[in-house]
Amino acid sequence: MRPHTLEVDGLRKRYGDLVALDGVSFAVNGGELFGFVGSNGAGKTTTMRIMLGVLAADSGAVRFDGEPATRHTRARMGYMPEERGLYPKMKVLDQLVYLARLHGLATNHAHAAAEHWIARLGLSDRRETEVQKLSLGNQQRVQLAAALVHGPDALVLDEPFSGLDPLAVDVMSQVLREKAAAGVPVVFSSHQLDLVERLCDRVGIIRSGQMVAVGGVGELTTGASSQLRVDVSGAPDGWADELPGVRVLRAAQTSTVFELAAGADDQAVLHAALAAGQVTRFDRHRPTLAELFRDVVTAGERP
């Protein structure tokens, strides 16, 4: 399959006086898993609804393969809304066939696709069951199948992992990776930052309707200032105070944590530590996505 691209450009959206989106832009390339993170109310759901055309933006554009998205191209996207929804009294198979047909699949193709995803997601013995009679976990699987059943060329999933048990998280991760590997751009929002870090190629962080960071996971976390932890026994208090290029973040008993400015020499710190006492631990600590997230999100909240 030819890789597709999905892109939002300068999205703005107000609800009355409230500015929900204030120029949101990012691009997701085919074959890429893109994690969309931000606090509650930051604007993730609004952005995704606009991507699918469920909501209209005040200004800005959504592009698919470089062209403004139309109803036609949007029919080739798969969507999982934050508020999960299926017909409670419809049977799993009927439901998926109906949704596939609404996306333009012919009846026989719709059937084949529905059966494929039912089998793939382990719902085979539930295919004739009403959705309301399924366990919550199985309802989530059907919801994922509903996003996938028409063989979408792009996936937009709003908090797909929320409420999943660990087993289902694995199934979901694997399906998303497979889709990405097949050249489909995949965007999903999540609060589980460790998961996003593990799974995603790139992330975008949104705060109050503005993107504050977009980039590869490694690139974002290396770009940030890194930390150094050194444990020295028998060193005098304040041994680290005058070292160049570093700042002491905290010191407790034998342990000291430094913030290392970009380009600063950590070997100088090691020499100083060896001179001061017996070094029992020396490690450079790259911030996790969670720490980075906390940094950029709280940075904006400081007056």
Place this chain on the structure above:
Amino acid sequence: MTRAGADGGAISATGAIRLVAQRELNIRLRTRSFLIGTAAIIAVIAGYVLLQVSIFGGADRTEVGLSGQAAVLAEPLRTTASDFDLRVETSEVADTGEARSKLEAGELDAVVSGNAAELRVLVKSELDPNLRAILTDMSRQQVLAAQLASAGVADPAAVLAEANATEVQVSMLAAKDPQADQRMVIGMIMVFLLFMAISTYGALVAQGVVEEKASRVVEVLLATVRPWQLLLGKVIGIGLVGLAQLVIVAGAGIAMATAAGVMTLSDVALGTLAWGVLWYLLGYFLYATIYAGAGALVSRQEDAQSVLTPVTMVLVIGFVVGLNLMLQDPDSTATRTMSLVPLLSPILMPGRVAAGQVAAWELSLAIALTLAGIALFTWLGGTIYRNAVLRTGSRMKLADALRG
């Protein structure tokens, strides 16, 4: 919105509407409530027909037993009675004992004995005044014929025939339609069926809209179909279910009433049904979009009643007031005026068509006004639906939903 391209992918507007309508038809025709509901209405109509048969069928036929000499009166009694619009069945009674027991059991209404000039009648409690008049008349004729013969009149039968042929001439200022009563009943039944169909299936539209909001499935749907396509598909699908029920029920009713001999005007009834179908479609579309807009204002089934009640009230008022006016006089000024009001004409017009005279211009005006109403309310209901269908939480204010 944007137009779909031609090279596959997105479903066409008509395709989407058809698919949505099909789903509604499939799930609703199969439900137990549809089958039970239809069966129940047919049972009620069957009960009504049976009631009519026992009231009128039993009452307008008089069973007369003839005893002894009176047996020869069987033929003349039946023919004289038919001149009086009375249906008389005769049978012979052997003796007084049989006469008494059959009168007690209600198998006979009267037992006549004696010779023609001196008739005696035995009844249970009272003699039907019409039957009394007929029997008295027959007796008098007999006596008169005998008197004429003894007075030497050559041909007493000719004299009597001439006397009997004499009738008063009656001129009517306004002729009473002999079918008026039956027409009225047909009209009322149609009004009732339309009221039931429009209010039931309109409310089902609202319920469906609320269900899609409450289950949140609407967001999945709106990612691929436009709000108006979803609305129209739902309205058409549910409307067809209602139409199917209306035709089944009315058809069964006409068949039963005709078979039982209660109704002799099956052409009037079929005509009424045809008009009824037209007015059902007009009325249903008018109300369904209002119901859909109302349903979109709330997100939980528990809140649905609060927005549906005002719409249903309009229907109920139209039904109750209209029915009363029609009962008094289907052609009164008040009935005629009310039947032109768009929200009321779908219920009143078909009743008037069946029961009275409706001028062609009235019918055309009512249809035109209702069509205008449909256009207006489709736009209003559609706007509310589009603006409110994704809003969850508490009930939305009507003004907010209209503003968007």
